Amino acid sequence: MDILKMAAAIEPPNEEALREAELRQENLLKPMGSLGRLETISIQIAGITGKVKNAAGKKVLYLFGADNGVYEEGVAATPQHFTRALMENYASGKKCAINVLCAHCGVELRVVDMGVKDGVGHPNIDDCRLMDGTRNFLREPAMDPKTALTAMEIGWGYAKEAKEQGVDLVGNGEVGMGNTTTAAACIMAACGLIDPEGIVGRGAGLTDEAFSRKKAVIGEALQKYRLSPEDAVSILSCVGGLDIGAMVGLYLGCGYFRLPIVADGVISIAAALLAYRLNPLIKDYIIPSHLSEEPAYRIAADEMGLKPVLALNMRLGEGSGCPIMMQVVETALAAMNDMCTFGEESLETDYREDITM
Numbered sequence: 275m276d277i278l279k280m281a282a283a284i285e286p287p288n289e290e291a292l293r294e295a296e297l298r299q300e301n302l303l304k305p306m307g308s309l310g311r312l313e314t315i316s317i318q319i320a321g322i323t324g325k326v327k328n329a330a331g332k333k334v335l336y337l338f339g340a341d342n343g344v345y346e347e348g349v350a351a352t353p354q355h356f357t358r359a360l361m362e363n364y365a366s367g368k369k370c371a372i373n374v375l376c377a378h379c380g381v382e383l384r385v386v387d388m389g390v391k392d393g394v395g396h397p398n399i400d401d402c403r404l405m406d407g408t409r410n411f412l413r414e415p416a417m418d419p420k421t422a423l424t425a426m427e428i429g430w431g432y433a434k435e436a437k438e439q440g441v442d443l444v445g446n447g448e449v450g451m452g453n454t455t456t457a458a459a460c461i462m463a464a465c466g467l468i469d470p471e472g473i474v475g476r477g478a479g480l481t482d483e484a485f486s487r488k489k490a491v492i493g494e495a496l497q498k499y500r501l502s503p504e505d506a507v508s509i510l511s512c513v514g515g516l517d518i519g520a521m522v523g524l525y526l527g528c529g530y531f532r533l534p535i536v537a538d539g540v541i542s543i544a545a546a547l548l549a550y551r552l553n554p555l556i557k558d559y560i561i562p563s564h565l566s567e568e569p570a571y572r573i574a575a576d577e578m579g580l581k582p583v584l585a586l587n588m589r590l591g592e593g594s595g596c597p598i599m600m601q602v603v604e605t606a607l608a609a610m611n612d613m614c615t616f617g618e619e620s621l622e623t624d625y626r627e628d629i630t631m
């Protein structure tokens with residue numbers, strides 16, 4: 275497949291369904307706009323599916339694991355083998371954050387190895403390994419452009435699978451020590467920014483010294499590659515990761531197959547931004563969840579005009595914002611589907627014509 279061609283074929287939301295959904299929201303028995311983001315989310319999903327009333331019964335979160343060569347520059351505090359250990363825990367249903375949140379919120383968790391160092395090899399993990407961790411991007415591009423495209427195709431494949439399996443809502447997550455470094459580098463490159471100060475954060479935690487090093491590594495790499503903000507594939511291959519690549523493809527595939535996809539934190543939004551550079555229409559298929567504490571999150575979200583719904587002071591990753599947000603989405607759809615209208619309750623009067631909401 276030519277994923278770039280497929281990405282270019284993503285279509286805008288269904289205008290007629292959007293209009294009908296807006297009209298229904300206006301007629302529900304409440305002051306206009308009073309359900310705020312619950313209204314706009316239900317209208318957004320109508321535009322995606324082409325139907326005013328939608329379900330969110332079947333929810334899946336795809337979690338992509340990969341290691342990052344830039345780890346060797348000292349940009350992360352956690353031992354690198356934690357990537358592999360965490361993957362094993364997710365797959366065996368142990369009580370990691372994402373296991374508990376998904377179980378509580380009725381979301382199926384799928385775990386995919388995109389290139390965890392030494393491999394995970396667990397029966398509940400899809401083996402999609404493209405490399406044994408990427409290369410150190412300070413020295414050389416993290417991966418070949420061809421590998422970047424293959425990672426995207428793998429993610430796209432999961433969107434296709436979700437469509438075939440009748441999934442209503444897709445989520446994404448990641449694990450990989452050092453991936454707040456790759457995510458920040460991708461966001462900066464895609465926004466044409468070169469000064470890491472105030473953009474790069476401490477990820478899963480860092481000493482002051484390592485934090486300075488992390489910023490210096492990203493700054494130096496961006497100087498070296500001089501990436502064009504529009505060239506998402508070069509950004510991904512030079513300073514990205516295999517997890518981010520798969521997520522880019524998942525977003526694009528969800529756009530193509532007309533599935534709503536919930537975004538998580540800074541790594542997830544970095545992938546969304548690269549997908550947006552490939553086709554800006556993708557933004558209408560994305561439902562942002564929470565505002566990550568990592569400062570680069572806000573830059574990427576603002577660039578796309580996406581406003582996170584939740585402010586929970588979270589900075590975890592793993593897709594942890596998605597199951598929480600999926601519950602909000604389900605609630606939004608319940609209001610749209612099940613509330614009565616003014617007309618149905620014989621309350622139709624002219625009172626709404628003269629007031630300002």
Ligand SMILES: Cc1cc2ncn([C@H]3O[C@H](COP(=O)(O)O)[C@@H](O)[C@H]3O)c2cc1C
Nearest residue numbers: 350352449450451452453454477478591592
């Ligand atoms: C125990 C633990 C569980 C995690 N789950 C997600 N992350 C998150 O932290 C990592 C990125 O942070 P950095 O760039 O600083 O390495 C990723 O694995 C991300 O998913 C975790 C990190 C740790 C330590």
Ligand SMILES: O=C(O)c1cccnc1
Nearest residue numbers: 477539540566589590591
């Ligand atoms: O926002 C995130 O997704 C995040 C923040 C810190 C560490 N890992 C992930």
